[in-house]
Amino acid sequence: MSVPAATAPTTTAPGPSMPSSRKPSTVLLWLARLKPDTFTLLLVGTVVLASFLPAKGGMIGVANGATDVAVFLLFFLYGARLSREAVIGGLTQWRLHLLVTLCTFALFPLVGLALKPLVNLDILTPDLYLGVLFLCTLPSTVQSSIAFTSIAGGNVAAAICSASASNLLGMVITPLLVGLLLAKAGGGFSADALTSVFVQLLLPFVLGQLLRSRIGDWVARNKKVLGPVDRASILLVVYGAFSHAVNEGIWHQLDLASLLKVVLVDGGLLALILVLTTVISRRFHLSRADEIAVVFCGSKKSLVSGIPMANVLFAGHAVGMIVLPLMLFxxxxxxxxxVLARRYASNHPPGYVAAE
Known part of the structure; x- marks a missing residue:
């Protein structure tokens, strides 16, 4: 998934002769950075489409079959693209990778469990809390974690290794964490769901890895052609999930106030994790470049992995409601x-050179 254009580093600046009235205001520049990326707009459009034209009757079976094929293809291509060398090559920086892994699969879930009282306080519904808890179990992103680390001047090589390893581990750890945390939170979870994950997600991923020596170069050469396949697969899963949710009356259960509460909870969760990853990195006396990698890799959650996993793990449940916190996050x-990456980049000490 590509990072929005707003994240690209600024390469030009107004010349000294430009009149002050022509210079964009700080507020406008700040708002430009918050512009939603194209993929987010497509996600919103898909939710709107499913809200007005959900799959019904015989189309439900067609949509479910197409979704299964799309998810299989998504993880097959991911397996074919993921470089084992990138993961193996970074094992020497074990402290950094251990911190990212612990933040992703231990710190996040613990914070998620601590948010359980929000249900009793009527801030989150049980399904929305389940969605927040689910996003806390997911692996880190790959593309955006690396891109933000690069913009901030961090250890890009370490970010590549950590983010890739996180997604690889997430294929196994996330389903196990979901089962464990749902038991702690009083939710239901079946062993069949774990089996479905390994068959529908892990199997195509392994097949992609096994065939990487044969098709890896072809996949790399056709990145621009295959890139839309990732997005189309996610959009198809979102359409199917929200079609089911709309048929079950999601918009009668979720009002604007509830939606705003989820946004505030997601924002608070991210802010807390960003602070904790920064503090932990400095307590471990990591270099500035390594701190940046930990902050950006340890605070992210993957939409690309999360929505297909939710579709498999929570089959028969209100999947649309469960993935909503993840989509907002x-x-x-x-x-x-x-914004944070630019702040890091603008505050480099004199003579600083980013690690590659």
Whole structure:
């Protein structure tokens, strides 16, 4: 998934002769950075489409079959693209990778469990809390974590290794965490769901890895052609999930106030994790470049992995409601980290050179 244009580093600046009235205001520049990326707009459009034209009757079976094929293809291509060398090559920086892994699969879930009282306080519904808890179990993003680390002047090589390893581990750890946390939170979870994850997600990923020596170069050469396949697969899963949710009356259960509460909870969750990853990095006396990698890799959650996993793990449940916190968190993390990356980049000490 590509990072929005708002995250690209600024390469030009107004010349000294430009009249002050022609210079964009600080407020306008700040708002430009918060502009939603194209993929987010497509997600919103898909939700709107499913809200007005949900799959019904015989189309439900067609949509479910197409979704299964799309998810299989998505994880097959991901397996074919993921470089094992990138993960193996970074194992020497074990402290950094251990911190990212612990933040992703231990710190986040613990914070998610601590948010359980929000249900009793009527801030989150049980399904929305389940969605927040689910996003806390997901692996980190890959593309955006690396891009923001690069913009901020961090350890890009370490970010590549950590983000890739996080997604690889998430294939196994996320389903196990979901089962464990749902039991703690009083939710239901079946062993069949774990089996479905391994068959529908892990199997195509492994097949992609096994065939990488044969098709890896072809996949790399056709990145621009295959890129839309990722997005189309996610959009198809979102359409199917929200079609089911609309048929079950999601918009009668979710009002604007509830939606705003989810945004505030997601924003607070991200802010807390960003502070904690920064503090932990400094307590471990990591270099500035490594701190940046930990902050950006350890605070992200992958929409690309999360929505297909939710579709498999929570089959028969209100999947649309469960993935809603993740979809909102996705956009919030992009906007906040775009600003944070620029702040890191503008505060480099004299003579600083980013690690590659």
């Amino acid at each position: 996705h956009q919030i993390q992009l906007m906040v980290c775009a």
